Amino acid sequence: MKERTVAIVTGASRGLGQALAAALLEQGAHLIAIARSRSAELERIADLGRGSLQQIQADLSDPAEAERVAAQLADGLPKDAGRYLLINNAGMVDPVRQASDLDSANAISAAFSLNVTSVILLCSAFLKAVKPLDADARIVNISSGAGRSATPGWGVYCATKAALDHYTQVLNTENHGVRAVSLAPGVIDTGMQQAIRASDPQDFPNVQRFEQLHEQKQLAAPADVAARILRYVDEPDFGATVLDDIRNYA
């Protein structure tokens, strides 16, 4: 039997995060799910007696709230598990604008706060919490191909995901005894893709490509991607490739 797992998943109320959280609950994990809204679906699964669930409602684009959640995790993580997993999945693609129209400091800051600052804070809390424990601990930061390939209209999104990739590489140069991967998940059928398809072509010239992917049913199902990510996380050589893409694996 597998050792008890404590898993933290951000952005667990919808999309890929909810699929990851649901699969972890089904595996019997103690799941800490973080998002602005609660997930009735995760409650339903936990009520069936599969895993145990703690939901934390927080806006991680607000650095003060992200700090509060990080402090809660640093102090309150259960200490009796054999495996600890942090999946920083919450993310936003907005503001979608060409560089000449990126003129709202609030919109830019919110994206950096959610996609980068909250990840750094939660990693810090996680590293502190697991350090005294004799346990296997792994971090997955959900990145994007956009962090590795320049895309017009996504100046902020690409910059945040590139920052996330580089931050994860730095974390791995340090001696924490925790392996971390920045993982691109592929194109997934979630609310984020709906929002991308609704972009104004003036802001996002590649919108047609995403409409085509949707029409041609090329978007992966969140549950399938979640299952592949969790198999990947279980691999003994997890962490060997710090910047990775789940599409490289069957």
Ligand code: NAP
């Ligand atoms: P999504 O459908 O938009 O869901 C985003 C999740 O993040 C939701 O649970 C949302 O919950 C949470 N979230 C958003 N803003 C938040 C905030 N301010 N504070 C706390 N939680 C917040 O996105 P997704 O497609 O599942 O994407 C998940 C991750 O995969 C993201 O990091 C994204 O960049 C990456 N990704 C996705 C694709 C794709 O094709 N979908 C491709 C490449 C990379 P609440 O609204 O309840 O807060």
